[in-house]
Amino acid sequence: MEHEIARACAQGLSFFGKTNRLISHELKNVLAIISETLGLIDELIELSETGMGLEPGKLRSLSESVIEEVERANAIIRNMNTFAHSVDEIVGEVEVGQSVKLVMELCQLESAAKRTKLRFEKSEPCVLHTSRFFLENLIHHALVYALHGVGPENEIRVSLSSDEHGVRIGFAGIACNVIGEFPTKKGHLLARIVGAEVSMNPAAGELTIALPKKMDDAGIQNLISKD
Amino acid sequence: MRVLLVDDEEKFVSRLAERLEIRGFESDWATTSAEAFSKAAAAKYDVAVLDVKMPHMSGLDLKKKLQEMSPDMKFIFVTGHGSEEDYCAGSREGFCYIIKPFKIETLVEKINQAMNV
Numbered sequence: 001m002e003h004e005i006a007r008a009c010a011q012g013l014s015f016f017g018k019t020n021r022l023i024s025h026e027l028k029n030v031l032a033i034i035s036e037t038l039g040l041i042d043e044l045i046e047l048s049e050t051g052m053g054l055e056p057g058k059l060r061s062l063s064e065s066v067i068e069e070v071e072r073a074n075a076i077i078r079n080m081n082t083f084a085h086s087v088d089e090i091v092g093e094v095e096v097g098q099s100v101k102l103v104m105e106l107c108q109l110e111s112a113a114k115r116t117k118l119r120f121e122k123s124e125p126c127v128l129h130t131s132r133f134f135l136e137n138l139i140h141h142a143l144v145y146a147l148h149g150v151g152p153e154n155e156i157r158v159s160l161s162s163d164e165h166g167v168r169i170g171f172a173g174i175a176c177n178v179i180g181e182f183p184t185k186k187g188h189l190l191a192r193i194v195g196a197e198v199s200m201n202p203a204a205g206e207l208t209i210a211l212p213k214k215m216d217d218a219g220i221q222n223l224i225s226k227d
Numbered sequence: 228m229r230v231l232l233v234d235d236e237e238k239f240v241s242r243l244a245e246r247l248e249i250r251g252f253e254s255d256w257a258t259t260s261a262e263a264f265s266k267a268a269a270a271k272y273d274v275a276v277l278d279v280k281m282p283h284m285s286g287l288d289l290k291k292k293l294q295e296m297s298p299d300m301k302f303i304f305v306t307g308h309g310s311e312e313d314y315c316a317g318s319r320e321g322f323c324y325i326i327k328p329f330k331i332e333t334l335v336e337k338i339n340q341a342m343n344v
Contacts, residue, residue: 021308024307028308029307029327031327031328032328034328035328035329036238036239036243036246036328037238037242039242040242040246043246043249069238112235113281115283
């Protein structure tokens with residue numbers, strides 16, 4: 001098991017790096033919009049000094065869009081910060097809905113590239129004793145798989161349900177012809193670490209991750225330095 | 228000189244086009260590859276400024292298709308991936324890359340270089 005945990009950690013580093021690259025790409029887009037908008041405002045003011053009329057409505061719309069982009073950047077950075085905190089505690093109490101929402105927001109760029117809508121179906125809070133980071137890695141892996149095989153509705157719906165055994169995360173809207181390929185080796189590995197069972201319903205285009213109330217964390221705890 | 232700008236960030240590409248217009252370039256913009264094809268079919272552009280990472284079709288693939296339509300068109304790529312490695316990889320392929328965010332003067336300089344002005 002310790003060998004598998006080490007492999008999962010290596011996968012986790014790759015996930016962490018990829019996510020940070022996507023975030024920096026998104027922030028660069030925001031900065032580029034702010035830069036062009038402020039540049040345009042400056043040029044319109046300069047033109048007005050040479051006698052060309054200045055439209056207050058246009059200026060207002062441009063300045064409002066700067067505020068919108070600052071808010072967008074703030075949301076991206078807030079997610080980045082939340083994601084960075086995923087590794088604070090390797091195992092602990094995790095509200096699964098928060099992790100699902102975070103991963104869905106981090107996947108916005110990938111979903112936009114696939115012209116696919118991601119919809120989270122709200123649920124009651126579902127708290128588990130698990131590894132937040134590996135769980136988020138597994139959710140991300142499943143979501144990226146779903147996005148690659150999205151069905152004709154171009155919408156992936158993610159739902160949560162819980163009972164006395166644990167929590168089930170459902171992904172619906174996957175094309176039936178690709179569903180047999182999951183879980184991949186990586187998916188298997190991440191599922192094993194958090195004690196999840198991954199199942200598929202090809203006819204319905206659904207993928208489900210069933211998580212236990214409490215994962216077996218003995219292997220991970222052995223690897224954590226006690227000093 | 229006629230320039231076609233393609234980027235899925237509408238606010239970015241529309242404002243960039245307006246700023247180029249202020250500098251005397253005839254500029255059109257598109258936010259999808261399909262829109263870019265239809266504009267390129269309807270008008271002749273000297274230079275296309277393409278975002279590298281776009282939904283459905285990358286800027287590099289879009290460039291190939293546009294080049295089939297207009298063999299004389301020149302290309303400049305813009306990217307949000309700002310690492311030095313990305314820049315070097317792009318340069319090795321012989322394309323002109325500009326990393327977002329950039330100064331408009333840099334783009335104008337690259338357009339003029341592409342057109343040997």
